[in-house]
Amino acid sequence: MAQLAASTALAPALRAPADPERRAMLVFIVPAVIYLLLLSVFPFIYSVYLSLHDAKLTQMARKKFVGFENYVDLLTDPLFLKSIQNTAVLTVGSIALEVILAFFCAKVFLSLKENRTGQVMRSMAILPMMITPICVGLIFGYILNPTLGIANYLLSGVGIDGPSWFGDPAWALPTVIAINVWQWTPFMMLLMLAGLVSIPSSLYEAAELEGAKWHHVARWIELPAIRDVILIGIILRVIDNLKLFDIVYVTTRGGRSDATELVTFFTYRQQFQFFKVGYGSAAAVIILLISILVTTIAVKYLRRMQK
Template sequence: MSKNARVIKYVFVLPAIIYLILLTIYPLIYSLKISVTTLNIARPYPPQYIGLSNFVELLKDSIFLTAMKNTFFLTVLSICAEFILGFIIARFFFMGANLKLKGVGLLRTIYMLPMMVTPLVFGLIWLYIFNPTLGVANYLLSLLGFPPISWFGSTNIALYSIVLINVWEWTPFMMLLCLAGLSTIPPELFEVARIDGAGWHQSIAFIELPLVRRVILIGLMIRIMDNFRLFDLVYVTTGGGPGSSTETLSMFTYRQSFMFFNVGYGAAASIIILILGIILAQILIKSVWGKEEYA
């Protein structure tokens, strides 16, 4: 390769490198830098270097630990529900398309609508639906003879209410991925399975799930990241309460960084979230993809 060609190669890559440095690497280094200080932008005293104290404090902070527990719970529950429901619905759409039923395309488009709404907006909509005295949810329950539920006001229910809304919004996404995966399976495989006498459950277990697992993995990874930074919905509906029953890692970081302006402490929390996210993603990739394939 001539010298000119090598230079041109770097020139073409340069914008991407600049972008990466400015928007990813620099903020990350800056976050690392302030995470070891007492920086608070709403206090008159200058920041001091305190080493890893913020990280040590965080691991002893009961609210942070609760936020971590809530985030894991919310992530696991939401993703499981989204995947199961998404796969079932995708299968219906898949079958409908194979049978060339009319209106399947339109129904699929309508089904995607929740995903297209801003979380803040649907958070507000659900806030009205779940309003304990004026909301539709309790009205419907009363028609069935059930007592009203304090959807966001009870420590036992609030987190499940958030999971419910989360699942409502993101099931279409999992459905879409599953449907895309199912569409790539050669029809001959189903034909052969049918001839061999395989039932629908065997078809799912031995043909569909193994062949769509990579697509599912991508979906799961995206949703794990999403749930780790889930903020808008919690902020609008419960503010992390009642008590700390719906406090998530993002909510905790926001509270520290933008309500109390303990920016150093907040930065340390966000670094821990980042590390946890990376670890989880790695575990997921290795367990689903397999070591050899991954390598």
């Protein structure tokens, strides 16, 4: 495991504390490494251990070794499979929409980059992404509330009978995706702007002289320039979506017929509502394995970009 190997990488430094150079390394780096080992490697090993047991959070002393039974149960648990499916739909759906919408938003603000009003509007349009996620959930819980929400009031004004956004199983997941897209499109847009401003204007002028249409420009000039930043954005957003919890926690709480049950939420409920920590830990281990996979790719790209 990558985590375990980290401690062996430090072994030479640990062996020779007498040398002042090495002592400095110890004092500077080791505390942070130990901190992170305690917070990531230890919980991981402990989760694996728990996942092989039938254990209740309220009666930890009476846990019983059951081997891989939790994993077998989990992979045949319709709710868990549903939560994986929902998480996949959420991740793919949100990111696809974010990339497309962000591209158009970025184009608009790029063309206004010298315009004072445009700059002010851009700084306001990026507000959603740093706002506390539970507040984002509640803001939309309020707007989309079937009885007092303004969304359905406005819809009724044009003769549409608005659905119960979070209550209707058909609408719940799309609604959560829409909220997610609302919060994170500005991030993707800023990423793309960072890539787009690096395109020299001579390229645009040359394209214009050649009589290129807008989609030629997008395909042959703009997309190549922002490919790397889009990739980084997508990787980071995949990782974010695997962790998504807050928005669902304050809006649907899993939803009727589990329409918005996500892996994080599933795990949270098993562990802290039903106290089934063995079962929940098995789910946690599976989430971790998935995110280690994504992370390996992510780290490679982030390192390459930083240089």
